[in-house]
Amino acid sequence: MKLKSKLVALGAAALLAFGAPATAQDWGPSEPLTILIGFGAGGSTDTMGRVLADQIAEQTGWNVVVENRPGGGGVAMFTSLSQMPVDNHTIGMGVGIPVLVQLVERGDQLPFDLDSFDYLGTIATAELALVASADAPFDDLEGMIAYAQEQGTLPVATMAPPQVLMMNAAQRESGAEFNLVTAEGGAEVIQLILGGQVLAGFASGEHFPYLESGDMKVIASANANRLSYAPDTPTFIESGVDAYVDAVFFLAMRDGTDPAAAAAIAAAIDAAVQSEAVAEIVRNAVQGPAVNLGPEGARMMMVNGLENAQRLFQN
Amino acid sequence: MSVSADRLSGAFFLILGLALYFAVIPAQVEQIDGRNLAPATMPNVVAIVISVCGGLLILKPTTHQAPDLRFFLISAAFVAILGGSIYAMSFFGFEYVASPLALIIMLMIGERRPVWLLTGVVLMPAAIWFLVTQLLERALP
Amino acid sequence: MVDLSVILAGFGDVFTPMTLLFILFGVVLGQFVGAVPGIGPVMAMAIAIPFTFGLDPLAAIAFLVGVNKGGLVGGAVPAILMNTPGTPDAAATALDGYPLARQGKPIKATKMALFSSVSGDTFSDIVLITVSAPLAILALKMGPVEIVALMIFAFSVISGLMGESLIKGVIAAALGLMFSFVGADPESFTPRLMFGYWDLYDGLALTSVAIGMLAISEILRRMTESFGQAGQGVLAPDNGNPEDRRVSWAEFWSCRFTLLRGATLGTILGALPGIGSTAAAFMSYATTKAASKDPDSFGRGNIQGIAATESANSAVVGANLIPLLTLGIPGSVTAALIISAFMIHGMQPGPLLFETQGRLVYGLFGAMIIANFLNLWVGQLGLRIWVKVVSAPESVIFSSALLLCFVGVAMATNGIFGIVIMLIFAALGILMHSFGYSMVIFIIAFFLGPQFEKSLAQALALLDGNLLRIYTSPVALALLVLSVISVFWFVSRRTNAKADTTNLGVPDGEVLDQKR
Numbered sequence: 001m002k003l004k005s006k007l008v009a010l011g012a013a014a015l016l017a018f019g020a021p022a023t024a025q026d027w028g029p030s031e032p033l034t035i036l037i038g039f040g041a042g043g044s045t046d047t048m049g050r051v052l053a054d055q056i057a058e059q060t061g062w063n064v065v066v067e068n069r070p071g072g073g074g075v076a077m078f079t080s081l082s083q084m085p086v087d088n089h090t091i092g093m094g095v096g097i098p099v100l101v102q103l104v105e106r107g108d109q110l111p112f113d114l115d116s117f118d119y120l121g122t123i124a125t126a127e128l129a130l131v132a133s134a135d136a137p138f139d140d141l142e143g144m145i146a147y148a149q150e151q152g153t154l155p156v157a158t159m160a161p162p163q164v165l166m167m168n169a170a171q172r173e174s175g176a177e178f179n180l181v182t183a184e185g186g187a188e189v190i191q192l193i194l195g196g197q198v199l200a201g202f203a204s205g206e207h208f209p210y211l212e213s214g215d216m217k218v219i220a221s222a223n224a225n226r227l228s229y230a231p232d233t234p235t236f237i238e239s240g241v242d243a244y245v246d247a248v249f250f251l252a253m254r255d256g257t258d259p260a261a262a263a264a265i266a267a268a269i270d271a272a273v274q275s276e277a278v279a280e281i282v283r284n285a286v287q288g289p290a291v292n293l294g295p296e297g298a299r300m301m302m303v304n305g306l307e308n309a310q311r312l313f314q315n
Numbered sequence: 316m317s318v319s320a321d322r323l324s325g326a327f328f329l330i331l332g333l334a335l336y337f338a339v340i341p342a343q344v345e346q347i348d349g350r351n352l353a354p355a356t357m358p359n360v361v362a363i364v365i366s367v368c369g370g371l372l373i374l375k376p377t378t379h380q381a382p383d384l385r386f387f388l389i390s391a392a393f394v395a396i397l398g399g400s401i402y403a404m405s406f407f408g409f410e411y412v413a414s415p416l417a418l419i420i421m422l423m424i425g426e427r428r429p430v431w432l433l434t435g436v437v438l439m440p441a442a443i444w445f446l447v448t449q450l451l452e453r454a455l456p
Numbered sequence: 457m458v459d460l461s462v463i464l465a466g467f468g469d470v471f472t473p474m475t476l477l478f479i480l481f482g483v484v485l486g487q488f489v490g491a492v493p494g495i496g497p498v499m500a501m502a503i504a505i506p507f508t509f510g511l512d513p514l515a516a517i518a519f520l521v522g523v524n525k526g527g528l529v530g531g532a533v534p535a536i537l538m539n540t541p542g543t544p545d546a547a548a549t550a551l552d553g554y555p556l557a558r559q560g561k562p563i564k565a566t567k568m569a570l571f572s573s574v575s576g577d578t579f580s581d582i583v584l585i586t587v588s589a590p591l592a593i594l595a596l597k598m599g600p601v602e603i604v605a606l607m608i609f610a611f612s613v614i615s616g617l618m619g620e621s622l623i624k625g626v627i628a629a630a631l632g633l634m635f636s637f638v639g640a641d642p643e644s645f646t647p648r649l650m651f652g653y654w655d656l657y658d659g660l661a662l663t664s665v666a667i668g669m670l671a672i673s674e675i676l677r678r679m680t681e682s683f684g685q686a687g688q689g690v691l692a693p694d695n696g697n698p699e700d701r702r703v704s705w706a707e708f709w710s711c712r713f714t715l716l717r718g719a720t721l722g723t724i725l726g727a728l729p730g731i732g733s734t735a736a737a738f739m740s741y742a743t744t745k746a747a748s749k750d751p752d753s754f755g756r757g758n759i760q761g762i763a764a765t766e767s768a769n770s771a772v773v774g775a776n777l778i779p780l781l782t783l784g785i786p787g788s789v790t791a792a793l794i795i796s797a798f799m800i801h802g803m804q805p806g807p808l809l810f811e812t813q814g815r816l817v818y819g820l821f822g823a824m825i826i827a828n829f830l831n832l833w834v835g836q837l838g839l840r841i842w843v844k845v846v847s848a849p850e851s852v853i854f855s856s857a858l859l860l861c862f863v864g865v866a867m868a869t870n871g872i873f874g875i876v877i878m879l880i881f882a883a884l885g886i887l888m889h890s891f892g893y894s895m896v897i898f899i900i901a902f903f904l905g906p907q908f909e910k911s912l913a914q915a916l917a918l919l920d921g922n923l924l925r926i927y928t929s930p931v932a933l934a935l936l937v938l939s940v941i942s943v944f945w946f947v948s949r950r951t952n953a954k955a956d957t958t959n960l961g962v963p964d965g966e967v968l969d970q971k972r
């Protein structure tokens with residue numbers, strides 16, 4: 001089957017070489033499309049990217065190659081993508097927030113900005129929650145802040161700088177003091193909570209089994225909106241702390257890409273994201289629905305995300 | 316040898332540690348306040364350890380003998396060949412560089428038997444190409 | 457509690473032809489990629505995960521576990537036969553395995569590694585199957601403060617292997633630590649020592665550094681030595697003595713305490729996230745050597761040395777699944793990959809896994825035991841093939857190994873950049889070896905450095921920035937006292953025996969050469 005799709009792609013390419021001038025409908029790649037994934041092999045971004053690539057290949061007959069370019073949550077990959085010549089065939093896949101944080105904090109050291117890319121679409125949003133052990137003496141963010149004020153200090157586990165800034169915002173607005181322990185990933189946050197070393201922490205799905213078993217509870221949503229699985233739990237903003245982060249998985253190409261090529265690839269991505277296989281892998285990987293905001297939506301997500309990140313870091 | 320190998324490497328580490336502490340770390344590590352462990356703390360401690368131990372080694376060298384110059388020249392040649400082939404790979408790709416590289420290395424080791432040369436120069440690169448691009452559907456460097 | 461019928465049904469599931477086939481396939485693939493220089497079980501698993509999406513969950517996870525187990529057996533092969541370990545944990549096996557192979561006993565050495573590996577693995581699997589839940593709860597009590605103390609203890613035990621010069625050992629360790637600091641710092645994620653290369657933000661890839669320093673540098677050094685004079689095989693010719701081609705029961709039985717100690721150490725360290733198989737292998741080696749009546753025979757082909765390292769690093773793998781299955785916490789890179797395999801099949805390991813997926817979990821346990829038997833069986837066969845393969849001329853072996861390392865590192869890291877890093881560390885390795893600095897000490901420090909710094913930052917946060925408050929944790933305090941005792945003990949032994957001759961990774965066969 002793989003061979004067949006390659007033959008089809010070859011045929012399509014040959015046709016194209018002799019065919020009419022390309023428009024978005026009949027643009028087809030003249031060589032394999034390459035998707036560069038900004039994370040290492042075997043992780044959730046990698047797996048989602050590869051299933052997406054399979055779907056694109058299956059639906060369009062194009063030949064799609066996937067490569068891993070880990071480093072800095074995608075910053076290394078977008079750095080090299082921005083330095084490549086425009087070839088209409090290379091696509092980058094990453095997560096918004098790590099890139100936005102580096103752009104805000106040390107944009108002068110990076111060779112790219114948001115305008116260096118043409119955005120193609122998104123796949124999913126990872127939901128970020130503040131969680132605590134079920135027997136913690138508070139149930140929501142306001143209660144947690146009050147408890148911290150009462151105790152003098154309260155240990156909280158974070159995974160990344162934006163979460164530190166969110167907790168700093170909470171400290172500033174309330175005068176409570178949090179003792180921030182940096183963990184490497186959500187699983188370690190869960191470990192610290194279960195071990196009793198911290199009382200609360202941020203997690204993006206690693207806590208689900210413990211919600212089911214009743215060992216943990218959600219304190220607040222760290223996203224702009226409430227969590228899909230805990231619609232009654234307020235967000236940080238609703239709890240009086242004006243801060244949020246959204247982590248969106250998106251795809252982009254070098255700016256200056258042939259508009260016909262970008263449109264054709266964006267359409268192929270959109271069709272693939274709607275497939276059952278992608279929906280299933282996204283559901284399994286980030287516990288949420290597969291959502292494509294489209295090229296313009298993806299760009300707006302990055303622009304708004306940058307403003308939000310700037311606001312977080314200004315304080 | 317009048318200067319022992321240990322005195323030489325000890326002096327190197329003494330200077331390296333100082334260079335790291337006074338020049339490299341201040342320039343390449345950011346200052347952060349208000350957290351528990353500053354990014355520069357551990358590198359600075361380790362730089363001092365390197366420097367102090369380098370100094371101690373000058374004072375108290377062992378009888379270790381370094382290999383002769385010929386060894387270093389030949390290894391440098393091998394490293395240069397590998398470096399050159401990596402550079403070539405970044406332009407032409409693994410497919411075109413692998414066989415010449417294998418040939419040069421095998422000839423340098425002194426292999427002259429055609430069967431073995433064929434194995435190393437044609438068979439192995441082809442097998443790797445087949446394994447990676449066809450079976451695993453991954454890209455070669 | 458899980459119902460007996462579920463347990464039996466789970467074990468029964470393993471015996472479908474499809475599942476058995478995938479376990480076998482996994483073990484064979486694992487042994488193969490473990491033995492081929494440049495590729496390892498971690499990369500094989502990472503590549504295989506997207507392919508397992510379409511499989512039945514038990515077959516998929518059993519396959520991955522098979523790759524992991526096979527990889528540990530296979531990983532010892534290049535370490536023993538060629539002194540080119542592809543992973544840091546196999547570097548410990550090379551210490552005694554390679555000298556033994558040079559004495560014309562490659563089959564004996566690899567067989568001992570196989571038996572020890574399977575023994576350690578089976579031990580930790582049994583612990584996993586029987587007492588994983590209480591052990592996991594106990595492991596949770598080891599917070600960052602205790603982990604810092606434990607790592608200091610690990611360093612203090614491994615320091616017993618520093619080699620001819622304590623000063624040079626410390627320099628090698630400090631250099632390894634310094635390189636481990638490249639990339640984001642563990643608390644504020646600021647870029648460090650990157651010189652503008654964002655590819656370094658996640659740190660220097662362990663694959664590039666380990667393969668460059670342990671495998672490529674050894675190959676280059678050997679090519680330099682045989683420059684222009686086409687060598688024969690990499691191995692010494694078989695001396696024809698059948699005694700040297702097998703491991704007798706008496707020999708195996710004489711290693712029982714070593715195996716038990718290695719397996720216990722590996723299981724304990726495996727149940728705790730973050731320390732890993734490399735430290736387990738070296739701690740087991742160091743303690744075995746210290747406990748031996750004839751410590752001077754280590755590093756010269758003592759099978760006790762092989763038994764110590766292989767039983768420990770293999771025991772870590774089974775034990776890694778203890779926090780993984782019961783709590784959903786991965787203790788290593790391979791464990792994290794197994795979690796993502798669970799997740800792409802719509803399951804998340806955690807406290808309810810045994811209840812909701814009991815049948816699958818016990819199926820997995822059954823698969824692990826089967827995989828151990830297959831490992832033993834496939835290994836017996838595979839070892840002979842590898843010994844044959846390695847008897848090809850040096851020129852073919854070395855050039856092929858170099859190409860494989862190039863491709864393997866490129867796939868495991870980010871392309872050409874990872875290969876460049878590999879070559880830089882190969883050159884550094886040659887220099888360090890030439891001037892008598894232990895590359896293995898360097899690698900251990902490089903490997904443990906990030907975890908140590910992260911745990912230190914966490915411990916400081918929890919102790920309100922005052923490390924002296926460590927007395928609030930009795931476990932940490934006890935470990936620190938043990939560290940001090942072990943350092944004093946090693947230092948006093950060193951002065952008594954003048955110099956330690958193990959010389960971790962330094963003169964490898966050279967001591968032997970002079971004796972012959």
